[in-house]
Amino acid sequence: MKVIVSNTAEELGKRAADIAAEYLNDLIKNNGEARIVVSTGASQFETFNALIASDIDWSRVEMFHLDEYFGLPESHPASFRKYLKERFVSKVQLKSVNFVEGTEENIKEISAKLLEKPVDLGLIGIGENAHIAFNDPPADFDTTEPYILVELDDACKRQQVGEGWFATVDDVPKQAVTMSVHQIMQCKKIISCVPHSVKARAVSDTINSEITNRVPATILKKHCDWTLMLDKNSAALF
Numbered sequence: 001m002k003v004i005v006s007n008t009a010e011e012l013g014k015r016a017a018d019i020a021a022e023y024l025n026d027l028i029k030n031n032g033e034a035r036i037v038v039s040t041g042a043s044q045f046e047t048f049n050a051l052i053a054s055d056i057d058w059s060r061v062e063m064f065h066l067d068e069y070f071g072l073p074e075s076h077p078a079s080f081r082k083y084l085k086e087r088f089v090s091k092v093q094l095k096s097v098n099f100v101e102g103t104e105e106n107i108k109e110i111s112a113k114l115l116e117k118p119v120d121l122g123l124i125g126i127g128e129n130a131h132i133a134f135n136d137p138p139a140d141f142d143t144t145e146p147y148i149l150v151e152l153d154d155a156c157k158r159q160q161v162g163e164g165w166f167a168t169v170d171d172v173p174k175q176a177v178t179m180s181v182h183q184i185m186q187c188k189k190i191i192s193c194v195p196h197s198v199k200a201r202a203v204s205d206t207i208n209s210e211i212t213n214r215v216p217a218t219i220l221k222k223h224c225d226w227t228l229m230l231d232k233n234s235a236a237l238f
Contacts, residue, residue, distance in 0.1 A: 001220070002227045003207075005235045009195035012231045013046025016193045019227065020121060021054040023189060027120055028060045033095065035062045035117060037179065037187060038088070039125040039133065040080045042163045047123065047193045048088050058092040064114055066124070066133040066184075068102035070149065070175035078165035078172075100177050104149065107177055111146035114183070122187030126194045128162075129155035130202040130217045134178035139216035146183045152176055162198070181219055189225045192217075197233040204237035 006012040027034040038044075065084055074081045081099045089097055098113055100106065124132055131137065136153040157172040166172045184190070194203055206217040206228075213219075220226045 005230045007232055009046045009231050012193060012195050012229050013050040016047045016191055016229050017050030017054050021056050024056050028057055033060045034120045037064045037066060037119050037122040039066045039123055040083045041125055043125050043195055052091045058094050061094055062096045063094050064098045065100055067176055067178035068100040069173040070102050070177055072102055072173055102177050107147045114146050119187045122184060122190045124184055124190050124192050126192055126202055126217045128159045128198055128202055130205050130215045131156060132184055132216050134176040135181050135216050137214045137216055139181050139213045141181050141213050143180050144182050145180055147177055148180050150176055150178050185223055190223050191227045193229045194234050195231040199234040200237045203234050207238045
């Protein structure tokens, strides 16, 4: 585990993008292509802005995304497909894009596509309840299915309301389709961009707790190439 602390979320995003760009450019130079997994949410705004401005041949990059609310139409403001299309996909020319569509039918389709080749880079955020993707505590550390259907816990729902995606907790869907913990850990390199004071407790719990599915992000400490990127606010409690 490597921890990098920046003064601001903007600085964090720029440093994360620089690390990602160097890694992806080396892969493209040596292999001709790269595969990435990206997360969404308010904590990823600065990283996406910096990535878009980076010198990367996106036409050699295949993108997967982590999760989507079950049954939520893409037109909804909280849809992660909508988020990614507006904030990232429409601004770079990717080789191909694979969206989680929030349906049971899509689970098979995107799982098969994902397993065709290894994933090189995972940009994996950490939630306020220390979830990774939508693997809320107690997360399933055992399943080897690439994507799974999960129940969302109340802390996760409150985060979505707090970030302004839904008006009330009751408006948040009860289920989501998410990349599994096991599959996230198959990424060759993982960068976790975790700014803002609302993430300070989750960051502290992740760093200081034993590896446990009650703090799902602790599993990332077992990864051989994980970089945790914080700003001074999210780093305040460790």
